[in-house]
Amino acid sequence: MLKGLVGLVTGGASGLGRATAEQLLKQGGSVLICDLPTSKGSEVAKELGKNVAFAPVDVTAEGDVRSALQTTVDKFGRLDVVVNCAGIATATRTYNFKKNQPFDLKSFQKTIEVNLIGTFNVIRLAAGLIGKNTADADGQRGVIINTASIAAFDGQIGQAAYSASKAGIVGMTLPIARDLSKQGIRVVTIAPGLFRTPLMELLPETAIRDLEAAVPFPPRLGHPHEFALLVQSIIQNPMINGETIRIDGSLRMQP
Numbered sequence: 001m002l003k004g005l006v007g008l009v010t011g012g013a014s015g016l017g018r019a020t021a022e023q024l025l026k027q028g029g030s031v032l033i034c035d036l037p038t039s040k041g042s043e044v045a046k047e048l049g050k051n052v053a054f055a056p057v058d059v060t061a062e063g064d065v066r067s068a069l070q071t072t073v074d075k076f077g078r079l080d081v082v083v084n085c086a087g088i089a090t091a092t093r094t095y096n097f098k099k100n101q102p103f104d105l106k107s108f109q110k111t112i113e114v115n116l117i118g119t120f121n122v123i124r125l126a127a128g129l130i131g132k133n134t135a136d137a138d139g140q141r142g143v144i145i146n147t148a149s150i151a152a153f154d155g156q157i158g159q160a161a162y163s164a165s166k167a168g169i170v171g172m173t174l175p176i177a178r179d180l181s182k183q184g185i186r187v188v189t190i191a192p193g194l195f196r197t198p199l200m201e202l203l204p205e206t207a208i209r210d211l212e213a214a215v216p217f218p219p220r221l222g223h224p225h226e227f228a229l230l231v232q233s234i235i236q237n238p239m240i241n242g243e244t245i246r247i248d249g250s251l252r253m254q255p
């Protein structure tokens with residue numbers, strides 16, 4: 001039970017973020033869904049009931065994140081848990097020899113900006129607010145959970161930017177956990193394999209079936225709910241800190 005807990009979920013309008021928001025609500029928490037103004041965040045918040053609100057946020061913009069944190073305080077009184085799910089998936093080869101074209105540097109920078117810097121931007125600003133909480137009996141004030149990818153470890157062809165952005169999240173997890181340890185704030189990263197979200201549903205069913213066949217067990221895409229269950233376990237278990245946890249059916253991506 002996470003009754004009374006206040007969560008902020010970036011990328012909460014869709015996929016893994018939305019499933020996380022639903023799970024926190026189901027367990028008795030309140031949630032601020034943060035997503036792009038162009039997302040379905042406002043409709044999703046209405047659909048999910050009264051303990052949820054939407055804040056239009058670009059995670060790379062300091063002002064947006066600061067005002068979302070203020071909304072959390074105004075609506076729910078405080079912040080206990082942040083789940084960073086906002087992210088973009090890009091696929092471009094380092095050099096396209098057919099077109100004689102190198103990877104566009106702006107596109108590389110954008111992937112790093114949203115996935116890595118956006119995640120850090122939310123962490124650095126949210127930590128100040130979570131740090132104001134009264135510590136529990138164990139000295140804990142809150143938890144920050146990030147979303148990397150198994151591409152951080154087994155990046156495929158075309159994933160130089162995406163893998164670098166996700167490996168950056170994995171790399172900063174331990175130092176941030178150490179930075180925030182004195183305040184009793186835990187920092188944990190989840191590295192998902194293949195999950196059935198709108199990001200994946202753009203692919204034809206045949207391509208999805210091929211991807212599923214590559215997963216040793218269970219040989220299918222993960223359900224977003226399964227990601228949300230891991231978020232719940234991390235919140236509930238105070239000994240999990242400074243670590244990246246894979247959730248991938250033991251998939252190791254081929255080149």
Ligand SMILES: NC(=O)C1=CN([C@@H]2O[C@H](COP(=O)(O)OP(=O)(O)OC[C@H]3O[C@@H](n4cnc5c(N)ncnc54)[C@H](O)[C@@H]3O)[C@@H](O)[C@H]2O)C=CC1
Pocket residue numbers: 010011012013014015016017034035036039057058059060085086087088089114118147148149150191192193194195196197198199200
């Ligand atoms: N679906 C999958 O198989 C996997 C997903 N991931 C990661 O999980 C996270 C969630 O992905 P999905 O739910 O699958 O994708 P999704 O596309 O369904 O959801 C991502 C959400 O992030 C939001 N977003 C994008 N840029 C943003 C920004 N600058 N500021 C605020 N919000 C922004 C989008 O509007 C969207 O609602 C991403 O970080 C993704 O890289 C990692 C591994 C596997």
Ligand SMILES: C[C@]12CCC(=O)C=C1CC[C@@H]1[C@@H]2[C@@H](O)C[C@@]2(C)[C@H]1CC[C@]2(O)C(=O)C=O
Pocket residue numbers: 089091149150151152156162192193194195199200203207
């Ligand atoms: C690039 C992939 C795999 C091959 C394919 O047929 C279609 C794709 C588009 C979506 C990609 C696929 C794969 O690389 C894994 C990721 C990057 C997927 C989007 C999220 C993804 O599941 C991930 O982050 C895995 O770690």
